[in-house]
Amino acid sequence: MKKKNRNRDDTPLIEVQSVSFSYDAKHTGRALNRVSFFVNRGERIAILGHNGSGKSTLVKIMGGLEAPIEGKCLINGTDIQTMNFRDLRGTIGMVFQDPENQIVAAMVEDDIAFAPENQGLPSNEIQARVDSSIERVNMIHKRDSAVYALSGGEKQRVALAGALAAKVECLILDEATAMLDPKGRIDVENALRELHSEGMTIIQVTHQIEADNFDDIQHVIVLSHGQVIWEGNTSEFWNDAVSLGFGIPDELKVQKYFAEHNIKFPDDLADIKPKILTHTQRDNLAEKFRIENLSFMYDDVNSYVLRNINAKIYSGEWLSVIGRTGSGKSTLVQHLNALYKVQEGKIYFNGSDIPQKGEEVHSLRQKVGLVFQHPEDQLFSPTVREELAFAPKNAGFKNHELDDAILYGLECVSLDKSFLERNPIALSGGERRLVAIASVLSAKPDCIVLDEPLAGLDASYQKKLLSMLSRLRDEGKTVITISHDLNMALNYSDRILMLRDGTVIQEGTPHEVLEGIMNTLEPEAWPDVLRLSSEVRRVNQNFPLLYNYEDFISLIL
Amino acid sequence: MNFANLTLGQYIPTDSFIHSLDPRAKFFSLMFIVSAVFPADNVPEIAIWTLILFVLVHASKISWPSLLRSAKPVMFLVIFTFVFNIIAGLFSDSFINALAHALFMSFRLFILMLFAVMLPLTTAPLELADGLDAMLYPLERFKFPVHECSMMIAMALRFIPLLMQETDKIIRAQLSRGARLDQGNIFKRAMAFMPVLIPLFVIIFRRADEIAIAMEARGYNGGEGRTRRKPLVWKFKDTCAVILSGVIAGVLVFII
Secondary structure, three states, X not given: OOOOOOOOOOOOOEEEEEEEEOOOOOOOOOOEEEEEEEEOOOOEEEEEEOOOOOHHHHHHHHOOOOOOOEEEEEEOOEEHHHOOHHHHHOOEEEEOOOHHHOOOOOEHHHHHOHHHHHOOOOHHHHHHHHHHHHHHOOOHHHOOOEHHHOOHHHHHHHHHHHHHOOOOOEEEEEOOOOOXXXXXXXXHHHHHHHHHHOOOEEEEEEOOOOOOOOOOOOEEEEEEOOEEEEEEOHHHHHHHOOOOOOOOOHHHHHHHHHHHOOOOOOHHHOOOOOOOOOOOOOOOOOEEEEEEEEEEOOOOOOOOOEEEEEEEEEOOOEEEEEOOOOOOHHHHHOXXXXXXXXXXXXXXXXXXXXXXXXHHHHHHHHHEEEEOOOHHHHOOOOOHHHHHHHHHHHOOOOHHHHHHHHHHHHHHOOOOHHHHHOOHHHOOHHHHHHHHHHHHHOOOOOEEEEEOOOOOOOHHHHHHHHHXXXXXXXXXXXXEXXXXXXXXXXXXXXXXXXXXXXXXXXXXXXXXXXXXXXXXXXXXXXXXXXXXXXXXXXXXXXXXXXXXXXXXXXXXO | OOHHHOOOOOOOOOOOHHHHOOXXXXXXXXXXXXXHXXXXXXXXXXXXXXXXXXXXXXXXXXXXHHHHHHHHHHHHHHHHHHHHHHHHHHXXXXXXXXXXXXXXXXXXXXXXXXXXXXXHHXXXXXXXXXXXXXXXXXXXXXXXXXXXXXXXXXXXXXXHHHHHHHHHHHHHHHHHOOOOOOOOOHHHHHHHOHHHHHHHHHHHHHHHHHHHHHHHHOOOOOOOOOOOOXXXXXXXXXXXXXXXXHHHHHHHHHOO
16 A cells, blocks of 8 residues: 655545444444545545445545444544534535436526525525536526436536535535536536636545546545555556556556657657558448438427438447437437337348337347346346346247256356346346346347446446457347447447437448547547547648557557 | 326426416415316306416416326326216216217316416426425424425425336336236236336335435435525415416306
């Protein structure tokens, strides 16, 4: 364990002193074990930990929402347990992962007013607090909006303003950007950056880090199995990140490489004559789906969600569907197993019209497995075995066929047989995700569609899933993923379909769609290497657009 | 099947006169209207109420499609009334008379439902809670948890649309796994819904837990000492609205 000599204020804003916590009455299994650290006023720190490391418990203790079984948490020198409820709530503001679960009112201003209302302030003071908080998160233009009409990023900024309205000195964010799309994340990050520059103390608790939100973080604490296993500043953290089980963003890898090789970016790359990179392409694959002029609108909304979609999906390829929230991605893929019926246009499945009703739909759903976002929320059986048996049973599998299918599903996600008799609820988050995916694969589909399969997972589980999907593709299955994760789309899939406002704007190999990505998404949302290579391009027109770190480095060598 | 669109009285913000009325005034007016529509037993009376409904909807700036959509979940009651009345009528009357009676009865209920759904459509959940809070305040003396109840109703209204979306998503996921939700007898169908109900309950409890924590983190500690950004203020127009609806209801019940 590393202890950096960081200055400690006489009375730090928050001081956690040897805190332990347990969820069982006998205090045997500890969620936190003698955790100690301090946070000075005005600092921005990150608490990192994988799923199950105890970080959410720590958040609740710092927020006074749980009491430690041992040790103390001091706020401005006072034990949080003896602190007056109102003082505490006026000091520490909290923002959680799911904006929907924090917003209590239907209208933006009403919601932001909730905390000052609870503080019993007079109405003009409440209004003043609402006005200033809404401005600090750049949401003035939406002050009269209904909450349901906002995007995820906007809702999360309302939640942020709702916490600020209590006039807090410190914000604790528990995975506050994890559920947002890149645009939403960038907007929230910008708001946080501004708040920090105004002197707000910010504690970000997360399992995943992005280079762009790490620039302003001054101190990092890593939690594992309920203990602080590492502490230090950001640059020290990047040195040890890999050994702590965290991935390093490509941008930092590149920066490090340049620093080591004394290359000035991008000027020194002006004269490089790039080698021609060859890409493996999959040819002569049979058509799995052919979509022709598909348009779709919901019964009650008079605008098209999908407009004149034309696309082909080949057997044995991995296709990524990308595009902003609301671009029609999930409506499109739900046509592929007839959850939505074709209204206008045509879809061919294996060369013939896609079935729309009756038993044929059931057999289609067996062949085209669909895994929704957060599929672990849909588990319902007392054992993993029964969960995996559901889909194949519905598809008519019996006796040894059924047993065989269950084992097949388990094998696909590389879980061993001991899991079969376990209760899905008792598994870890990552394991539950694998079981949920296995419960679709157990029907032995030839095509599997996954909506944001990596969302909310640790780096290790993400890796597991990515190699599993690549393996399924190599075995000849068609894999379709919907994702905001451009790194996954570009580096793992064979082809990419990019949607905007319900129309296809790009279809092709990762290299073919790079320009489209640059034209539609803001630079902050581009993959690091794409951003870097486009910068090199400004000084060297021969330089190709790239998305992969290894390719980038091999060009420079 | 699309549960995501079942909204059941989700607040629709507009800047109408109806929206600006005090929730208590709307509540009292609704009481008058309901108690007058319910005993209405002739066509002219219902025709006048239908006209009044049109005026109200127009004044609220809520579109008819969204009003009808909000009333969708309770439409089965209207259909049930219709079917029940036709069957009951056939025993004692000619088919034409039974049909006319059934149509009248179900249409009256339909109008009634639309009036009722106007309240949550034009009143934000927290405002509705404040209104209930203020009206039921006298019950506090009997140790009735007035604030808790009205807050509960407000939270339920706020989260119904979300839970509808969740239900829709779970149904789609289980259909994708080949679930047969619409086949077999009633018992079989009920059993077939277990894969939907169990995850839904898990989600509801988890959400409830997270919401409670988030509310506590924002200093919510029950109704005591809580103030309002926009305190309820009974204005002249509220008195007018209540008197007007009372007079109309009275005239229609006792004179026509």
